[in-house]
Amino acid sequence: MKQERILISKLNLILVQVLKQEWPKNWPTFVSELVSSSRTSISLCENNMAILKLLSEEVFDYSAEQMTTVKAKNLKSQLCGEFAEVFQLCTEVLEKAQKPSLISSTLEALLRFLKWIPLGYIFETALIENLKSRFLTVPLFRNVTLKCLTEISALTIGSEYDNKFVALFQSVMDSLSLMIQYSQDLDLAKAYQNSSDEEQKLIQNLSLFFATCLGNHLKVLETHVNREVLLLAHMYLLKISLVDDREVFKVCLEYWTKLVSDLYNEYPFVAMESSGLFLGSIAHTNSRRALYGDVLSSLRLVxxxxxxxxxxxxxxxxxxxxxxxxxxxxxxxxxxYKSMREVLVFLTHLDYEDTENIMTEKLSRQFDGSEWSWNNLNKLCWAIGSISGAMNEEVEKGFLVNIIRDLLGLTEMKRGKDNKAVVASNIMYIVGQYPRFLKAHWKFLKTVINKLFEFMHELHEGVQDMACDTFIKISKKCRRHFVVLQVGSTTPFVDEILAKLPSIICDLQPSQVHTFYEAIGYMIQSQTDTTLQGAEISQLMSLPNGSWDTVISAAAQNVEILKSTETLKSLSNILRSNVRACESIGPAFSVQMSRIYMDMLSLYRAVSGIISDSVAHQGVIATKTPVVRAMRAVKKDVLRLVEVFISKVEDPQAVAQSFIPPLFDAILGDYSRNVEQARDAEVLSVTAATINKLTIHMEDKILPILSAVFECTLNMINKDFAEYPEHRVNFFKLLSVINSHCFTALLRLPPMQFKLIVDSILWSIKHTHRDISDTGLNMLLQLLQNMSQADPSVSSTFYRDYFLNLLQDIFYVLTDTDHKAGFKFQSAILANMFQAVSSGSIPSPIFDTSKHPNMDNQTYLKSHMLNLLSNAFPHLQRTQIETFVCGLFDLNQDLTTFKAHLRDFLISLKEFAGDNQELYLEEQELEQERKRKADMEAAMKIPGLVKPIDRPDDLSD
Structure with missing residues (x-):
C-alpha cells in the first residue's frame, strides 16, 4: 500500500466509476463482499474504507452533476439500505483496531457518512463514545475526530437527542480545558504562527466545531449546559478570533454574525424606536443579552x-x-469588510453606549501615543465609518462631532506628510459614510466640503483621489442641499463652488477633474428651476467650453493643429468631462450638447479624414502611430458622449428626427470606408444604444445602418473566434437590438441578406466567448418568438428554410462540452421549437413534402430526431434515444421539467462527462438573485445595515 499508493488510489477511483454503472443491478453483492474482505486483512480493510469514502462522495456529494436524477436516487437508496453492514464494520474497527492509518481511514470514511446516515446510527450506538474517547485520549486522531464531531453538530437533531448532544459538547469542553491546563497540545494564548502544523489544524478545527455547534444548537445549550461552560466556549472562540489567520477568522465571524443578529432580532430597533425608546437602554434588561454582555463587549474590541x-x-x-x-x-x-461591518452594526444596536465608549477610548489612545500607529488608527476609523446609521440621530450627532473634531486635531498635532495623509484619508472615509448627519447639519457639511477642497491640493499619492471620491459620494447623497439657499447664506453653495471652480481643480489630474465634474452634475441635476439649471450647466462647462472654442476655431483656420498630440489630449479631456457631467446631469444636459454637437461632428469628420490620409500614404502601420492613436481616442470620446446623451433623452421621436441624421452621416460612411484596423468598435456600440433607446423610431434607418456596417464587420470577425473582440461583441449586440426593436425592418431585407443575418446568429451561438454565444442564443430565441407572431406567409417560408438547420445547430452546441454555460438559452430554444411543432402552430411543412408525402410535422420531426441522434451517438441504445425524443415532445410545456429531461440525457452521454455544474447555472444565478433581493429587503429594515451609498431610499430630500 505504501509503495503503490498512487496506483491504488487510481484503481479505487476506477472501481467507483464502475460501481456507478454496475451496482446494484449487475453486482448486487458488492457491499457484503467488501465488508467480508475487510475482515481478512488490515491493508484491505484500510483501502476498503477509502473506497467507501469515495463512493459516498460520488453518490451524495457529486451525483447532481454526474448522474441522471433517477440513477442518483436509486444509488442513494441502495447505499442507505445496505449501510448497516458498513456501519458494523466501522464500529468494529474503532473498538478493536490498533493500526493508526486504519483508524484514520475509518474516521475519514465516517466523516463522509455522517452527512446522510440516520440519526439513530449516531446517537443510539456507541459511535459518539468512540469518537469522544479518541478525542480525549489520542492526540493523533484529534483533528479527524473533531471534524466528525463538527459534522454531527451540523446536523438537524431532534429534541429526543438533546441530552446526548449536550453530553458530547460537555465532553469536548472538558477535554479542551484539560489540554489547555495540563499539556502543551493546545495553547490558545500562544502565538498561532509558532505552533506546529497539527496544533494549527486543531485550532482551525476547533473554530469550525465551536462555530457549527454554537451556531446550530445554541438554544439547546443555553437550556441544558452550565452558564460558565457556555460562556467559556464563547471566550475560547473570541481567543481563536484573534488568531492571525484569515480563514480561521472567517469561520469565527460567521458564528458571531449569527449570534448578534439573533440577539438583535429578539428586540429589533424599529419596534423600540416607535415607542420613543432607544434599543441600548434595554440591553441589560433582557436575560440573553445580559448573559452575553461581556462576550459582546470583548467582541466589539476584536x-x-x-x-x-x-x-x-x-x-x-x-x-x-x-x-x-x-x-x-x-x-x-x-x-x-462587509461581513465585519454587519457584525459591528448589530453590536452597536445591542449596546450603543459600550460601542461608543470603546471607540472613543481607543481614539484617545491615539492622542496620548499609547496605541498610536497608522494601522491602529486606520482600523479604528474604518470601524467608526462602518456603523453609520446604527445609532439614533441625536446620539450619532454627538459621537461624530467629537470624532471628527479629534481627528482634525490629530491632523494638526502630527508632523510629516505620511502621518497627515493617513489622518486625512480617515477623515474623508468617515465623513463619506455619514450623509444623514451631513444633511442635517449644513454648516458641518460645508466645512467638510471645504476641507475636501483643501485635500484636492495635497499632492501626496492617493489623497486627491480620495478627496474627489468622497466629494462625489457626498454630492450624490446631499445633492439638493447644495442648490437651495441655506440659512445665513446669500447664494446657494453650488454657485460659490462654480465661481471658484478653476482654483479648486487647478492641481487635480485629468481623471480627477472628470470625477469633479460628475459630482457637480449631481447637484445641478437636483435643481428644480430649469432656468437656473441651464445657467449652472453653462457656468460648469465654461472652462472646458473656452478651451473647446479655441481649438475648434484654430482647426477651422488650419486643420494641421489636429495633428498635435497635446491638442488631441486636450480635446479628449474636454470630451470626457462632458461625458461625466452628462451622466450625472441627465436630460438637462441637452443645453450643453446643443452648443457643441455640430462642432463635435465636424471634429469627428476632420480627424477621420486625417486618419484616412495617413493610412493612404503610410499604409496600415499608420494606425499604430501616437498621433493617429490620439485621434482615434478623440473619435471614441465623441461616440461615448453621444451614447451617454442618447441614453438620457426623454423625447425619442425628436432626437430621432433632428439628432440622429447628422450623427449617422458622420460616423457610418466613415466606418464603412475605413481600413479594418481603423474602424472603431464604438460606432457599433453607439448605433446599438441608439436603436435600444429610440426603438421603433429607428425602423426607417435599419437598412442604411446594415448596408454601412454589416458585411464589412462580418468580414473582420468571421475568419476566427479571436480577432477584433470588441467589434464582434458590439456587432452581435447591434443585431440583437435590431431583432428586438425593429424586427419588421429585418423582414424587408432581401432573402440573401436575411440569410446572412440568420447565418451570423448561428455562427455566434457556436462562439467560445460566453457573452457572444449568450447574445446569439438570446437573439435566436427572440427571432423564433417574433416569427411565431409574424404573418403566416412570412413565417412559413422561414420555418421551411431554416427550422431543421437551426435545430441541428442547437443540438450541436447543447452536446458540446465547451458550451455548457449556454444551457439556459439552449433549453428555452428547444422547448420553443418542439412546442411549436407539437402544438401544430407551424402552419406549413418544415420538410420537403415531395420526399415525404402524407406526413405531418410532428411525425417527420420524431423520425428526423431519432436518425440525427442515432448517427451522432451510436453508443446509445435505441430505446434510450426513443425515450429522450418522446420527452422532447411530451414535456415542452413545462420548462423546468424539460430542462431536467435534457440534463439527464446529457449526463448519460459518456462524451459529456466531467464537471456539469454549468448545466445548473441558471438555477444557481436565479437563487443567488432571489437571495440577494431577500437579503437586501431584510437589511433595509435594520438601520445602518446597508451602507448609505447603497440605500436606494436614501437620496437627497
Whole structure:
C-alpha cells in the first residue's frame, strides 16, 4: 500500500466509476463482499474504507452533476439500505483496531457518512463514545475526530437527542480545558504562527466545531449546559478570533454574525424606536443579552482590532512601510469588510453606549501615543465609518462631532506628510459614510466640503483621489442641499463652488477633474428651476467650453493643429468631462450638447479624414502611430458622449428626427470606408444604444445602418473566434437590438441578406466567448418568438428554410462540452421549437413534402430526431434515444421539467462527462438573485445595515 499508493488510489477511483454503472443491478453483492474482505486483512480493510469514502462522495456529494436524477436516487437508496453492514464494520474497527492509518481511514470514511446516515446510527450506538474517547485520549486522531464531531453538530437533531448532544459538547469542553491546563497540545494564548502544523489544524478545527455547534444548537445549550461552560466556549472562540489567520477568522465571524443578529432580532430597533425608546437602554434588561454582555463587549474590541480596509479607502501602507495609493482591489478583503461591518452594526444596536465608549477610548489612545500607529488608527476609523446609521440621530450627532473634531486635531498635532495623509484619508472615509448627519447639519457639511477642497491640493499619492471620491459620494447623497439657499447664506453653495471652480481643480489630474465634474452634475441635476439649471450647466462647462472654442476655431483656420498630440489630449479631456457631467446631469444636459454637437461632428469628420490620409500614404502601420492613436481616442470620446446623451433623452421621436441624421452621416460612411484596423468598435456600440433607446423610431434607418456596417464587420470577425473582440461583441449586440426593436425592418431585407443575418446568429451561438454565444442564443430565441407572431406567409417560408438547420445547430452546441454555460438559452430554444411543432402552430411543412408525402410535422420531426441522434451517438441504445425524443415532445410545456429531461440525457452521454455544474447555472444565478433581493429587503429594515451609498431610499430630500 505504501509503495503503490498512487496506483491504488487510481484503481479505487476506477472501481467507483464502475460501481456507478454496475451496482446494484449487475453486482448486487458488492457491499457484503467488501465488508467480508475487510475482515481478512488490515491493508484491505484500510483501502476498503477509502473506497467507501469515495463512493459516498460520488453518490451524495457529486451525483447532481454526474448522474441522471433517477440513477442518483436509486444509488442513494441502495447505499442507505445496505449501510448497516458498513456501519458494523466501522464500529468494529474503532473498538478493536490498533493500526493508526486504519483508524484514520475509518474516521475519514465516517466523516463522509455522517452527512446522510440516520440519526439513530449516531446517537443510539456507541459511535459518539468512540469518537469522544479518541478525542480525549489520542492526540493523533484529534483533528479527524473533531471534524466528525463538527459534522454531527451540523446536523438537524431532534429534541429526543438533546441530552446526548449536550453530553458530547460537555465532553469536548472538558477535554479542551484539560489540554489547555495540563499539556502543551493546545495553547490558545500562544502565538498561532509558532505552533506546529497539527496544533494549527486543531485550532482551525476547533473554530469550525465551536462555530457549527454554537451556531446550530445554541438554544439547546443555553437550556441544558452550565452558564460558565457556555460562556467559556464563547471566550475560547473570541481567543481563536484573534488568531492571525484569515480563514480561521472567517469561520469565527460567521458564528458571531449569527449570534448578534439573533440577539438583535429578539428586540429589533424599529419596534423600540416607535415607542420613543432607544434599543441600548434595554440591553441589560433582557436575560440573553445580559448573559452575553461581556462576550459582546470583548467582541466589539476584536472587531475593531481586526477591522479590514473598506474599498473606499485608497491610501495604504506598502511592504516598505510607506504610505502609497492602493494599486489593486482585493475582493476577498472587500467581502470580509462587509461581513465585519454587519457584525459591528448589530453590536452597536445591542449596546450603543459600550460601542461608543470603546471607540472613543481607543481614539484617545491615539492622542496620548499609547496605541498610536497608522494601522491602529486606520482600523479604528474604518470601524467608526462602518456603523453609520446604527445609532439614533441625536446620539450619532454627538459621537461624530467629537470624532471628527479629534481627528482634525490629530491632523494638526502630527508632523510629516505620511502621518497627515493617513489622518486625512480617515477623515474623508468617515465623513463619506455619514450623509444623514451631513444633511442635517449644513454648516458641518460645508466645512467638510471645504476641507475636501483643501485635500484636492495635497499632492501626496492617493489623497486627491480620495478627496474627489468622497466629494462625489457626498454630492450624490446631499445633492439638493447644495442648490437651495441655506440659512445665513446669500447664494446657494453650488454657485460659490462654480465661481471658484478653476482654483479648486487647478492641481487635480485629468481623471480627477472628470470625477469633479460628475459630482457637480449631481447637484445641478437636483435643481428644480430649469432656468437656473441651464445657467449652472453653462457656468460648469465654461472652462472646458473656452478651451473647446479655441481649438475648434484654430482647426477651422488650419486643420494641421489636429495633428498635435497635446491638442488631441486636450480635446479628449474636454470630451470626457462632458461625458461625466452628462451622466450625472441627465436630460438637462441637452443645453450643453446643443452648443457643441455640430462642432463635435465636424471634429469627428476632420480627424477621420486625417486618419484616412495617413493610412493612404503610410499604409496600415499608420494606425499604430501616437498621433493617429490620439485621434482615434478623440473619435471614441465623441461616440461615448453621444451614447451617454442618447441614453438620457426623454423625447425619442425628436432626437430621432433632428439628432440622429447628422450623427449617422458622420460616423457610418466613415466606418464603412475605413481600413479594418481603423474602424472603431464604438460606432457599433453607439448605433446599438441608439436603436435600444429610440426603438421603433429607428425602423426607417435599419437598412442604411446594415448596408454601412454589416458585411464589412462580418468580414473582420468571421475568419476566427479571436480577432477584433470588441467589434464582434458590439456587432452581435447591434443585431440583437435590431431583432428586438425593429424586427419588421429585418423582414424587408432581401432573402440573401436575411440569410446572412440568420447565418451570423448561428455562427455566434457556436462562439467560445460566453457573452457572444449568450447574445446569439438570446437573439435566436427572440427571432423564433417574433416569427411565431409574424404573418403566416412570412413565417412559413422561414420555418421551411431554416427550422431543421437551426435545430441541428442547437443540438450541436447543447452536446458540446465547451458550451455548457449556454444551457439556459439552449433549453428555452428547444422547448420553443418542439412546442411549436407539437402544438401544430407551424402552419406549413418544415420538410420537403415531395420526399415525404402524407406526413405531418410532428411525425417527420420524431423520425428526423431519432436518425440525427442515432448517427451522432451510436453508443446509445435505441430505446434510450426513443425515450429522450418522446420527452422532447411530451414535456415542452413545462420548462423546468424539460430542462431536467435534457440534463439527464446529457449526463448519460459518456462524451459529456466531467464537471456539469454549468448545466445548473441558471438555477444557481436565479437563487443567488432571489437571495440577494431577500437579503437586501431584510437589511433595509435594520438601520445602518446597508451602507448609505447603497440605500436606494436614501437620496437627497
Amino acid at each position: 472587531m475593531i482590532e481586526r477591522m479590514v480596509k473598506p474599498e473606499e479607502v485608497l491610501i495604504v501602507e506598502d511592504e516598505n512601510g510607506e504610505i502609497v495609493r492602493e494599486s489593486i482591489k482585493e475582493t476577498d478583503t472587500i467581502t470580509l
